[in-house]
Amino acid sequence: DVKVTQSSRYLVKRTGEKVFLECVQDMDHENMFWYRQDPGLGLRLIYFSYDVKMKEKGDIPEGYSVSREKKERFSLILESASTNQTSMYLCASSLLKGGTTEAFFGQGTRLTVV
Amino acid sequence: KNQVEQSPQSLIILEGKNCTLQCNYTVSPFSNLRWYKQDTGRGPVSLTIMTFSENTKSNGRYTATLDADTKQSSLHITASQLSDSASYICVVSADSWGKLQFGAGTQVVVTP
Numbered sequence: 001d002v003k004v005t006q007s008s009r010y011l012v013k014r015t016g017e018k019v020f021l022e023c024v025q026d027m028d029h030e031n032m033f034w035y036r037q038d039p040g041l042g043l044r045l046i047y048f049s050y051d052v053k054m055k056e057k058g059d060i061p062e063g064y065s066v067s068r069e070k071k072e073r074f075s076l077i078l079e080s081a082s083t084n085q086t087s088m089y090l091c092a093s094s095l096l097k098g099g100t101t102e103a104f105f106g107q108g109t110r111l112t113v114v
Numbered sequence: 115k116n117q118v119e120q121s122p123q124s125l126i127i128l129e130g131k132n133c134t135l136q137c138n139y140t141v142s143p144f145s146n147l148r149w150y151k152q153d154t155g156r157g158p159v160s161l162t163i164m165t166f167s168e169n170t171k172s173n174g175r176y177t178a179t180l181d182a183d184t185k186q187s188s189l190h191i192t193a194s195q196l197s198d199s200a201s202y203i204c205v206v207s208a209d210s211w212g213k214l215q216f217g218a219g220t221q222v223v224v225t226p
Contacts, residue, residue, distance in 0.1 A: 004157070040123075041218060042118070042203065042216040042219060043158075043203070045213070045214075048213065092157075102148075102163060103214065105157030105158050106157050107155075107156055108155070108156065110155075
C-alpha cells in the first residue's frame with residue numbers, strides 16, 4: 001500500500017516561531033509537493049521538488065522554504081510563523097514526468113498560528 | 115483568476131439519488147484531468163485520470179466525462195451512498211512534470 005506520511009495531524013504554534021512540517025513517502029517518487037488548502041480557494045502550490053536538493057517555487061512561496069536532503073523526505077519550513085499561515089497543509093508525491101501518473105497525498109497537517 | 119472552476123460549490127442529495135458535478139478549465143496546454151475525493155480531515159484520493167483523448171472513464175459508481183474542445187468535465191455519482199459525502203476536486207495538469215491546478219471543490223452531502 002502506497003503511503004505519504006505527514007509527521008503531524010494538528011499543530012499549534014505561536015507567531016514568530018520557526019515551524020517544520022515533515023513529509024515522507026515510501027514509493028521512490030521523484031516529485032514531491034507542498035500545498036496549502038484554504039476554504040473556497042482549493043489547493044495552492046507552495047513549493048515542489050523533482051529531485052534531491054532540487055526545489056522550485058510554486059504559486060505562493062512567500063514566507064516558506066523547503067528542504068529535500070533525501071529522496072523520500074520533503075520538509076516545509078515556516079521561518080517565522082504568522083497568523084495568515086494558519087491553514088491545512090498537504091504533501092503529495094508522484095513519479096517524475098507525471099503524465100497520467102497518479103499523485104498521492106498525505107493526510108494533511110492542520111496548522112494554527114496564534 | 116483560478117484556471118479551474120467547479121460548480122456547484124455545494125449540494126445536498128438524498129441517499130440513492132444521482133448527481134453531477136461540473137468542472138470548467140482554462141489551463142493550457144492540457145495534459146490530463148483528474149477527479150479527487152477528499153473526506154473531511156483527510157488528504158485527497160484519486161478517483162479518475164483522463165487524457166485529452168479519453169472522453170469518459172468510470173470507477174465504480176463514479177463516471178467522469180471530458181470534452182477537451184469545450185474544456186469541460188463532469189463527475190456523475192450514481193445511486194449515492196452516505197459514504198459519498200465529501201469534497202470532490204477537479205484537477206488539471208498542464209504538463210508532463212506533474213504540476214497540478216486545483217479547483218476549489220464541490221462539497222457533497224448525502225442525507226438518509
